[in-house]
Amino acid sequence: xxxxxxxxxxxxxxxxxxxxxxxxxxxxxxxxxxxxxxxxxxxxxxxxxxxxxxxxxxxxxxxxxxxxxxxxxxxxxxxxxxxxxxxxxxxxxxxxxxxxxxxxxxxxxxxxxxxxxxxxxxxxxxxxxxxxxxxxxxxxxxxxxxxxxxxxxxxxxxxxxxxxxxxxxxxxxxxx
Amino acid sequence: xxxxxxxxxxxxxxxxxxxxxxxxxxxxxxxxxxxxxxxxxxxxxxxxxxxxxxxxxxxxxxxxxxxxxxxxxxxxxxxxxxxxxxxxxxxxxxxxxxxxxxxxxxxxxxxxxxxxxxxxxxxxxxxxxxxxxxxxxxxxxxxxxxxxxxxxxxxxxxxxxxxxxxxxxxxxxxxxxxxxxxx
Numbered sequence: 001x002x003x004x005x006x007x008x009x010x011x012x013x014x015x016x017x018x019x020x021x022x023x024x025x026x027x028x029x030x031x032x033x034x035x036x037x038x039x040x041x042x043x044x045x046x047x048x049x050x051x052x053x054x055x056x057x058x059x060x061x062x063x064x065x066x067x068x069x070x071x072x073x074x075x076x077x078x079x080x081x082x083x084x085x086x087x088x089x090x091x092x093x094x095x096x097x098x099x100x101x102x103x104x105x106x107x108x109x110x111x112x113x114x115x116x117x118x119x120x121x122x123x124x125x126x127x128x129x130x131x132x133x134x135x136x137x138x139x140x141x142x143x144x145x146x147x148x149x150x151x152x153x154x155x156x157x158x159x160x161x162x163x164x165x166x167x168x169x170x171x172x173x174x175x176x
Numbered sequence: 177x178x179x180x181x182x183x184x185x186x187x188x189x190x191x192x193x194x195x196x197x198x199x200x201x202x203x204x205x206x207x208x209x210x211x212x213x214x215x216x217x218x219x220x221x222x223x224x225x226x227x228x229x230x231x232x233x234x235x236x237x238x239x240x241x242x243x244x245x246x247x248x249x250x251x252x253x254x255x256x257x258x259x260x261x262x263x264x265x266x267x268x269x270x271x272x273x274x275x276x277x278x279x280x281x282x283x284x285x286x287x288x289x290x291x292x293x294x295x296x297x298x299x300x301x302x303x304x305x306x307x308x309x310x311x312x313x314x315x316x317x318x319x320x321x322x323x324x325x326x327x328x329x330x331x332x333x334x335x336x337x338x339x340x341x342x343x344x345x346x347x348x349x350x351x352x353x354x355x356x357x358x359x
Contacts, residue, residue, distance in 0.1 A: 019250075026245060031236070040237045048249045052256055118228055136194075137230050165190050168229075169222055 003067040010058055018058070021067065022051055028139070029075055035138055036079055036131075037086075046082055050075035069148040072139075076131060076149055083127075121171040128152075129164035136161050180208050185215045193223055 001009070001020070009017035029050065034043035053074050054061075061070060122130055131150055135141045143154040143161075150157065180188070188205040191197060197205065209215045 018253075022246070022249060026249070027242065030245065031234070034234050034237075035232075038234065040234075040241065044241070044245055044248075048245070048252055051249060052252055055253055056256065114228075115232060118225075118232065122229070133229065137226065138233070161194060162187075162190055165194075165222065165226070166186075168225060169218070172225060 004063065007058065007061065007063070007067055018055060021054075021071075025068065025071055026051070029071065032072070032134070032139055033075060033079055036134060037082065042082065046078050047075060049078050053078075065148040066145075069145050072135075073149040079131075080127065117172065118168075121168050124171065125164050125167055129160045129167070132157055132160040133164045133168075180204055182208075182212060182215055185209065185212065186218055189215070189219045189222060193219075193226060 001017075003021065003024075006017040006021050010021075026047065030043050030047040033046050034040060037043055037046065050071060054071050057074075061067070065073075122133065125133070128150055132146055135146045135149065136143075141149075143157040146157040147154045185205060185208045188197060188201055189209075192202065192205060196202075209219060
């Protein structure tokens, strides 16, 4: 059964159809959110919130876009709200989150600094550019799908990605 | 072969790394990059940067996380379900309570449509009205035009609606035939 069939089945009262949609998208959706928020519990909470909203909104889902892009747009809105309230991570917190016992503390710190520099440059991007990069690089979505999730046209999504890459290059400078 | 500026070349590099270029654009870019060290370096660094972004992926949280994820999500869904049901219940209860209040006001609050002046037995109240009109416009036998007309109309209307008093009430034609006392 494809997503549209499952959505129709759910509307007919088959609760199991929604469970199947959860099984299909819980992992990719949570991992997508995790790449942005960098916290497993927060990612879990946000993706579950997206599913709850989808569950409540599915009877009114018009089906203009696919279930996936609709679900992702709900999730991205939840992430936007979350990021508005959240403080930035300190480097020590990042080191605690991703420990690697094989590396020396010096090597670890250099590597983490590079990662932090890249992440900070990403976080400084306008939110739409940042989410476009996330959806394009990690999710491999085409610009039409990105536009359905974030709003706007495929052309503007393409422009956002282009601008984001140019801005990141300027922020990171030569040799990153 | 057409030559391009470094600004144009960097635009093409981003497009090439993202979606790829047409054969013509690709050949234009390659011609430029071969003769431009700046653009060669820019392309390498941009490709490296995009690879770093793609590689900055958090680890999968593991099976336990996903098992707990599913369990806790179903718990949240189950929690949301009765809340929605209760929402419907309270809405329905509110509608019934509203309808009940309206019923109580109309039927138990003293309003009886059978006693309404526009319904039912006109004979019981028509003499009182005539009396009032007589007080306003003068006594019998010198009845005023208004009171005479009022009586005629009310008696005629009562006859059409039927009576409950059992008294002899003149019919419409009989009232019509009565001589006008004022004339």
